[in-house]
Amino acid sequence: RKEVEQDPGPFNVPEGATVAFNCTYSNSASQSFFWYRQDCRKEPKLLMSVYSSGNEDGRFTAQLNRASQYISLLIRDSKLSDSATYLCVVNLYGQNFVFGPGTRLSVLP
Amino acid sequence: SAVISQKPSRDICQRGTSLTIQCQVDSQVTMMFWYRQQPGQSLTLIATANQGSEATYESGFVIDKFPISRPNLTFSTLTVSNMSPEDSSIYLCSVGLAGSLQETQYFGPGTRLLVL
Numbered sequence: 001r002k003e004v005e006q007d008p009g010p011f012n013v014p015e016g017a018t019v020a021f022n023c024t025y026s027n028s029a030s031q032s033f034f035w036y037r038q039d040c041r042k043e044p045k046l047l048m049s050v051y052s053s054g055n056e057d058g059r060f061t062a063q064l065n066r067a068s069q070y071i072s073l074l075i076r077d078s079k080l081s082d083s084a085t086y087l088c089v090v091n092l093y094g095q096n097f098v099f100g101p102g103t104r105l106s107v108l109p
Numbered sequence: 110s111a112v113i114s115q116k117p118s119r120d121i122c123q124r125g126t127s128l129t130i131q132c133q134v135d136s137q138v139t140m141m142f143w144y145r146q147q148p149g150q151s152l153t154l155i156a157t158a159n160q161g162s163e164a165t166y167e168s169g170f171v172i173d174k175f176p177i178s179r180p181n182l183t184f185s186t187l188t189v190s191n192m193s194p195e196d197s198s199i200y201l202c203s204v205g206l207a208g209s210l211q212e213t214q215y216f217g218p219g220t221r222l223l224v225l
Contacts, residue, residue: 032211043201043216044152046110087151089214096142096167097214099152 001029004100012106017078021103023071030077033064035073035107037088038102044087063076078107111136111204113217122192123221129188130220132202137182140205142214143175147198155200158185192224 006023013019025033033050047053050062050071061074071088088100112185122128132141141158152201155175156164164177180186199221204212 012120034213043219046213046215049211057219091212096154096157 002101003098004088006086006088006100006103008101013078013079013109014108015080017107018073018074018076019078021073021086021088021105022076023073023100025069025071025088025098027090027092028066028069030069030090030092032091033062033071034089034091034097035062035071036099038085038087038090040084044088044099047086053060053080062097075105078105080107080109082109088093110215111138111206113202113204113215115200115202115217115220116222118218119223121225124224125194126192127188127190128192128222129186130200130202132185132187132217134183134204138204138206139182140212141179141185142203142205143177143185143187144216145199146196146201146205147217155187158202165186173220179185189222192222194224197222197224 004025026065029064035047037047038044048057050064054063059076063072083102083106085102087102089097112154114133115166116131143155144152146152155170156166158164158177158179160179174190176188197217202217205212205214
């Protein structure tokens, strides 16, 4: 089983739609979690950290379920500029970051 | 965050040659990393660049193929040695920075390498 798994997509959604991405991880001792965004031909950029209580940043909401080893990202009122690949990242404290394969999102006009 | 630059941004190389990629950070950082991202794939960690000591390589990567230098806390180099077309990839350096609650990684713009 891969350490971090994501639905590769692509997710094609109209502007204004709400879209949710899921991510599962295999190591129950993982301690920190992130969502990164990668635009085509660009480097990954931190979108948001994921905290145990869940957290929100504008149109973006991240949730963590440690019991199910599951992370989610919800994007509300999606914009054309949200089109990108979203990478789920898991870190076992003191160890290395493990990147998921990414989920590709296309927001259509 | 930190400002991270990489040189070169891209290169086309002949097989059998070597290329050295530079990574410069605008502030001193403890943790620096080198990743590879092959076409259509996610990121794979090559090694952690340790200041003043040998890099720590991940499974599948060896020092002879990917020698790394880390002479100080703001600079590192990765060399791709004896290149083959399979080495065509994007190579990214990243730095680990302490966030408000947990350490986070920030990436340089990457070096696109094509080996013919």
